[in-house]
Amino acid sequence: MQTNRLSEIVNRSENGPFMKEVAFDMALARKVTDLVKKHAIKFDPEVLVPHDDDMADRLYQAGLELFIEMGVYNQSTERRILFTRQEVDTTVGAAPNAVVLGCGKDAVIERHRDVESAIPCRMHSGPTGTPCSERLHPLILQACAQEPLVDCLGAGSVATFQGRLIVPGSPTEILASRKEASIAREAIRRAGRSGMHIEDVAVPLTCAGKIATIDPQSGLRPSDGLLVSQMPELKTNYDQLSRVAYMQSFGMHIVDLMTPLIGGLGGGAEGTAIVTVASHILGVLCYSGSYHFMGHMNLQWSHNTDRMGLWIQSMAGQALARNTPLISVNDLYTRSGLGTPEVLWEVAAGAIVGAVSGLNQHGVGATCGTKTDHTSGIEARFQAQVAHAALGLTRQQANEVVLECLPHYEHTLVNPNPGKSFPELYNTETLEPGQEWLEIYDKVCQELTQMGLNIDGGWRKVRHDENTF
């Protein structure tokens, strides 16, 4: 297929097979069930980081078959966009395996990572899926951007503009989007990293709002990115595709966001892993994503640090790492909130899984993004430290450490501690974490060190590695 496929995608959207959305959902659910059986994909709650290469390859084949059989559902036209096996193979094969994110001295290269890769993970931070108040948003962004181990910043979202709720599709969406983009730009400048990659501004819900964030002077630049979302499962629409058209026209990074739902149309862990692989293929074929956020989440609580979530991350990560050149990034959502040891144990488990399963790192959506201002920089620092410390582990070793992490938080998943908000845990003048949060962080770091992870030395080694830039 051509590198600019959008004209053909619109053509197929207009002329592909018509299907009611509910029928597509049911067909997809049935197909996934068949594929789980056909490819003998099996979830074992005691092996969250499997070392079964053959199952990883079977999982990729299952995802590929799902994508080719179902295609992509365009909600705007109620038609399926279908691709041939050859189109998928050649397009996925030609996808980028490394991208330069950001500019100048702050630019970094994010790479495809193999299973048990020695290449350090890139760390994406920001208020992941967590709304911020207008007053604290600039401080929270700076607190994230100033963390030395953070490579990229997501600008997150606020609900209000000048104290009033933002109305999507109205001028307030445009004004708020532009304001928040400029706040993100200012945050990285204040952090002394003015060329750092900004991966998204999450305020706008519409294509117009996303485009409004682009402003080389005070907003987003081509070296930055914006999210283009998939709707669960394997769905898109013209608003999302129009974002691709605009960004592709001037070389801006397109960030593919998927949220396969565990317990949703894919069913349990095995089916959701198949959907996750297929969603990556969608992100290549329809969105030409520079990199992909693997944002699978539990249907009930929106987290992905339980056993099923961790297993899906590992298996889908390995399947993609072994069979594609794609750059995929985990997207950790925790049940517990800031200022609790549990949130850090959830992050540790997710970070270790990602590091050995071919992924880069993104976090943290504490409290599953439900509590305003429950987000800061230290949890991203911690995630990067753990990920760097996990380099060199085999999958078997990683599995043992992850299983050791689980007793520290698994019992709290039903009734998690929401913890405290940013101003309760940080000094809002100096933007340094307070004693309470630091003591919890230090304690968990010490316990992980005792478990054999080189939490302090791991990142130092990474920073002197020739692959780091």
Next chain:
Amino acid sequence: MKIPSELLEKFDLALRLGNTDEAESLAKEMLGKGIEPLALVQEALVPTLTDVGQKFQNFEIYLPELMMAGEAAERVTTLLEETMLKAGKPSVSFGTIVLGQVEGDIHDIGRNIVSILLKSHGFKVIDLGRDVAASAFLESAQKEKADIVGLSALMTTALPAQRRTIHLFEEVGVRGQFKLIIGGGATNQGWADEIGADGYAPDAASAVDLCKMLMDLPSHN
């Protein structure tokens, strides 16, 4: 007349497996034996679907199983409605609920689950889908003579549309005719109180309980 246990077991299994044709055929057989449609709903349909809903809530089964059971139940409900209509009897439905994602919100899954569970509990549900204008909620509520209107918002940016929709019902002077309830990830009881909603449900099971309470029906708990 009591439903024979053998038929009841077969019907239960057909619903759980989503065998739509078999569930419909068994329902016809029961009607043929003189079982009243309302008894079929209360003694066969609702107990099975309540259990399916509970298993889904406990993550013992997943959305595909819930959807398939819901699809089979919907076919049976349609059959029973037609039977009641022909006999000149009132509907088997416990109430009519208009449901939708407010304007600007394009999310589906959560509302779909609420819709399935409400249908499973004997409500007639008119699902308007996503990105629904305030005027469309009003029009549908009046046309369907709804008892309850459910406004869902997953994103905080969809909250103004939720408030706008309730305001419209007040402006045209029909607010008292309908119970307006809210749900979705961006909402909470405080927001429901602020915008004057009649109720708030944090999840799908609570939405069923809330609707039952508003219709003065006993809760399944």
